[in-house]
Amino acid sequence: MKSNPVAYGLLVIGLLCVVAAVLYALGVLQFLASTSGVHYKHAILFAVLAVACFIGFNFTRVRTV
Amino acid sequence: MTFLQALFMGLLQGASELFPVSSLGHAVLVPSLLRWSFKQSDPSFVPFLVLLHLGTATALLVLYRDQWVVIIRGFFTAAFAGQIRTDPERLAMLLLVGTIPAAILGVFLESRIKSLFASPYEAAAFLIVNGVLMLGFEVIRRRRERRAKADAAADTGAEREEGFASAERISFPAAAVVGACQALAFLPGISRSGVTIGGGLLAGLRHEEAARFSFLLATPTILGAGLLEVPQLFSGGVPVGEYIVSAVLAGLAAYASARFLLRYFRSGRLDPYGWYCIAAGVASLALLALNL
Numbered sequence: 001m002k003s004n005p006v007a008y009g010l011l012v013i014g015l016l017c018v019v020a021a022v023l024y025a026l027g028v029l030q031f032l033a034s035t036s037g038v039h040y041k042h043a044i045l046f047a048v049l050a051v052a053c054f055i056g057f058n059f060t061r062v063r064t065v
Numbered sequence: 066m067t068f069l070q071a072l073f074m075g076l077l078q079g080a081s082e083l084f085p086v087s088s089l090g091h092a093v094l095v096p097s098l099l100r101w102s103f104k105q106s107d108p109s110f111v112p113f114l115v116l117l118h119l120g121t122a123t124a125l126l127v128l129y130r131d132q133w134v135v136i137i138r139g140f141f142t143a144a145f146a147g148q149i150r151t152d153p154e155r156l157a158m159l160l161l162v163g164t165i166p167a168a169i170l171g172v173f174l175e176s177r178i179k180s181l182f183a184s185p186y187e188a189a190a191f192l193i194v195n196g197v198l199m200l201g202f203e204v205i206r207r208r209r210e211r212r213a214k215a216d217a218a219a220d221t222g223a224e225r226e227e228g229f230a231s232a233e234r235i236s237f238p239a240a241a242v243v244g245a246c247q248a249l250a251f252l253p254g255i256s257r258s259g260v261t262i263g264g265g266l267l268a269g270l271r272h273e274e275a276a277r278f279s280f281l282l283a284t285p286t287i288l289g290a291g292l293l294e295v296p297q298l299f300s301g302g303v304p305v306g307e308y309i310v311s312a313v314l315a316g317l318a319a320y321a322s323a324r325f326l327l328r329y330f331r332s333g334r335l336d337p338y339g340w341y342c343i344a345a346g347v348a349s350l351a352l353l354a355l356n357l
Binding site: 044 | 172
């Protein structure tokens with residue numbers, strides 16, 4: 001499925017995931033975490049989700065050439 | 066936990082992780098029935114489980130080493146090209162799509178669910194549910210076979226499977242659903258491989274291919290879960306040497322059980338494991354209730 005709106009939506013979600021990964025890694029974000037502190041598992045998860053979104057972006061964007 | 070108990074638990078976990086009978090359910094039930102004093106919910110037990118999981122994941126990596134080389138190469142080729150041209154590339158993307166729901170649910174829900182349902186009674190009850198699920202998957206599958214048989218008569222196990230697809234042909238939504246089903250295995254008694262093999266069957270895969278997809282899908286999930294907990298190994302008072310021996314035993318048992326299951330599912334079904342789970346669950350409930 002090639003669609004630029006979907007592709008750029010995935011790109012934005014991917015960037016948000018990068019931000020979330022950094023915030024979890026720094027211990028700033030505590031959302032859905034059972035304890036306070038640095039949540040490296042959450043950080044890794046969001047980093048993986050970001051990579052998946054960027055792959056999705058590459059799959060769905062319409063190529064001009 | 067004594068060294069012999071650790072060895073036994075390693076063997077039990079390795080052997081039952083890939084069989085559709087729930088390793089977690091057995092790991093909760095067996096020590097309780099044998100009246101061993103250690104508890105799965107104890108924080109000191111986590112490093113032990115980490116190493117057992119790494120042992121199992123290593124066994125799966127060794128078993129599918131050639132396929133993983135092709136899958137990883139296919140993953141990078143497809144990711145950079147932005148398109149899928151070959152079966153390994155498709156399989157790599159299917160595994161990515163299948164792993165993401167399990168990873169999200171695992172990070173956010175695993176510890177909460179496990180702490181809610183950690184008692185042997187619940188494990189025995191879920192083992193019965195797991196058995197009913199296995200039988201249910203096969204009932205649905207037999208209906209589809211009967212429908213397919215209207216076009217092509219097939220009597221033997223191998224012929225019966227011919228009308229169904231290989232792992233590479235599963236759809237992306239189905240791969241995501243099968244992957245998400247792995248989260249059901251956080252309930253002690255529900256088998257990860259059981260629900261993923263069953264999901265694969267419902268998605269139209271052959272039994273052997275459903276098992277292969279299940280094992281391939283399990284590898285990053287088990288390996289990831291294990292690697293994320295590695296820092297726990299360096300907490301004080303952990304007998305790493307004893308645990309490593311148990312992990313090697315778990316890996317050997319997992320390798321042997323995977324080889325057995327792949328051969329079994331060329332013509333076999335989930336039914337025996339379903340009946341086993343129901344019988345084991347009922348017997349465990351009776352033993353626990355009677356305090357025997």
